Amino acid sequence: xxxxxxxxxxxxxxxxxxxxxxxxxxxxxxxxxxxxxxxxxxxxxxxxxxxxxxxxxxxxxxxxxxxxxxxxxxxxxxxxxxxxxxxxxxxxxxxxxxxxxxxxxxxxxxxxxxxxxxxxxxxxxxxxxxxxxxxxxxxxxxxxxxxxxxxxxxxxxxxxxxxxxxxxxxxxxxxxxxxx
Amino acid sequence: xxxxxxxxxxxxxxxxxxxxxxxxxxxxxxxxxxxxxxxxxxxxxxxxxxxxxxxxxxxxxxxxxxxxxxxxxxxxxxxxxxxxxxxxxxxxxxxxxxxxxxxxxxxxxxxxxxxxxxxxxxxxxxxxxxxxxxxxxxxxxxxxxxxxxxxxxxxxxxxxxxxxxxxxxxxxxxxxxxxxxxxxxxxxxxxxxxxxxx
Numbered sequence: 354x355x356x357x358x359x360x361x362x363x364x365x366x367x368x369x370x371x372x373x374x375x376x377x378x379x380x381x382x383x384x385x386x387x388x389x390x391x392x393x394x395x396x397x398x399x400x401x402x403x404x405x406x407x408x409x410x411x412x413x414x415x416x417x418x419x420x421x422x423x424x425x426x427x428x429x430x431x432x433x434x435x436x437x438x439x440x441x442x443x444x445x446x447x448x449x450x451x452x453x454x455x456x457x458x459x460x461x462x463x464x465x466x467x468x469x470x471x472x473x474x475x476x477x478x479x480x481x482x483x484x485x486x487x488x489x490x491x492x493x494x495x496x497x498x499x500x501x502x503x504x505x506x507x508x509x510x511x512x513x514x515x516x517x518x519x520x521x522x523x524x525x526x527x528x529x530x531x532x533x
Numbered sequence: 534x535x536x537x538x539x540x541x542x543x544x545x546x547x548x549x550x551x552x553x554x555x556x557x558x559x560x561x562x563x564x565x566x567x568x569x570x571x572x573x574x575x576x577x578x579x580x581x582x583x584x585x586x587x588x589x590x591x592x593x594x595x596x597x598x599x600x601x602x603x604x605x606x607x608x609x610x611x612x613x614x615x616x617x618x619x620x621x622x623x624x625x626x627x628x629x630x631x632x633x634x635x636x637x638x639x640x641x642x643x644x645x646x647x648x649x650x651x652x653x654x655x656x657x658x659x660x661x662x663x664x665x666x667x668x669x670x671x672x673x674x675x676x677x678x679x680x681x682x683x684x685x686x687x688x689x690x691x692x693x694x695x696x697x698x699x700x701x702x703x704x705x706x707x708x709x710x711x712x713x714x715x716x717x718x719x720x721x722x723x724x725x726x727x728x729x730x731x
Contacts, residue, residue: 354731356722358668362675363683363718367711369676370683374691387707394711410672417648418537418640421680426601428537428640433561433632435605489609490625499608517708521715528715 360530361403364395365411372423386423389507392443393473393514396450397465398521400531404447412440438484445480446472454518454531461522461532466515473514474507536645537598537637541591545642550651553639560635564628570620573627580634591641598637605629649673668731679717686713 372388396404411421420427432440450465450472457464478500486496522529545553567573584592606626613622640648652673653666660666690706725731 355725356719358672358731359675359718359722359725360715362672363679363714363721365672365676366679366683367714369680370687370710371707373680373684374687387704390704390707398711398715410676413652414673414676417652418643418645419677420535420537424601426598428598429557429636430598430633430640431601433629433636434602435629436601488625488629489605490621491612513704513707517711520708521711524712525715528719 357403357530360399360528361407361410364391364399364404364407365414367391368395368408368411369414369419369421372421373425387510388423389446389473389477390510390514392447392477393450393469393510394517396447396452396472396531397454397468397514397518398529398531399447399451400455401448401451403530404451405444408444408447412443415440435485435488436481437488439477439481441484442477442480446477448472449476450514451531460519461529462515462519465518466511469511469514470508473511474504478504478507537640538644539587539591539594539641541588541594543587543591543642545587545638546644548642550643550647551654553643554651557636557639561632564632564635567628568624570623570627573624573631576631577627577634580631580638583638584634595634595637595641598641599630599633602629602633665731671731675721679714682717683710683714686710 368388368391371391372386374387392408395407398404399407415421415427416429416432418428422431431437450468453468453471454461454464457467478497482493482496482500485491485499486493489496518529522532527533564573564576567576584595606629609622609626609629613619613625649670653670656664656669657666659669687706687710690709691702694702694706
């Protein structure tokens with residue numbers, strides 16, 4: 354019980370830190386926010402339920418007024434902005450990623466990559482596109498065009514999430530709760 | 534950690550957080566119901582006045598909070614000028630601007646502790662699903678405490694990288710950072726258990 358709570362809280366903090374750390378170069382020369390990497394890791398490391406709870410805890414603190422979103426954004430305003438779909442997608446993405454790692458009993462690296470792609474890319478962008486279409490008054494294909502430029506970076510982050518999950522599973526097998 | 538609450542003390546700060554939240558919810562529904570660009574323009578003007586009435590410093594901070602919206606204004610402008618339907622574009626841009634500005638106004642005038650108290654009250658019914666308010670409060674406090682701790686850790690990792698490599702800091706630091714989070718989680722769990730648990 355205590356362990357579940359602290360893991361959920363610490364990973365919620367990790368999501369925030371990955372969004373606030375200045376400029377990590379994912380591809381040489383292209384600084385991208387690593388926040389969605391944190392969302393993926395919540396699912397692949399903590400599992401479906403705990404991962405989603407960590408993300409919900411993070412979002413609750415954002416709503417309460419802490420500037421924890423990438424670039425120091427936060428407050429209630431972000432839930433009215435066009436990117437609200439992505440915020441709704443965050444917990445669903447972590448849940449999906451966790452579910453894949455929990456259920457698909459293949460090598461954890463492969464399962465984590467599949468989970469990160471399915472949750473962190475497919476589910477996340479589906480929600481994000483629905484949100485942008487609603488707020489900007491555009492059709493779904495038109496809104497999908499806005500999400501397109503981010504796909505390459507997200508695929509890269511899925512690969513990173515898989516590698517990191519595998520590394521953690523090797524170093525702290527008991528702490529990777531999605532497989533514990 | 535700094536919050537988004539404005540340090541400029543205004544009369545809005547003294548309103549109860551619950552009232553402000555209810556008003557922003559109602560206001561957002563009304564804003565989304567507006568179909569006339571002129572009425573939307575009036576709403577935007579009223580919100581601008583509301584910000585300016587709190588002083589120039591407050592208004593400047595409010596403007597900074599709206600910065601992330603500009604790419605979307607650019608998209609709307611290009612799109613609707615291309616389609617030659619500026620009315621629709623203005624309506625959508627005004628709706629986005631006023632909904633976000635209204636919500637930000639509440640965030641800027643409500644202290645974090647007041648907001649967290651409302652949040653705990655709103656989530657109290659979840660006790661039936663096994664989420665005790667005490668546990669929720671502890672979880673939120675842990676996040677607030679550990680964001681600076683992990684940020685510090687990330688800073689150390691970046692410095693260690695810079696001291697050893699001519700290349701820019703890469704994503705390799707995320708693994709040790711996640712490891713630090715996992716280990717800290719275990720240590721805090723032990724400490725909680727040692728003090729009698731939850």
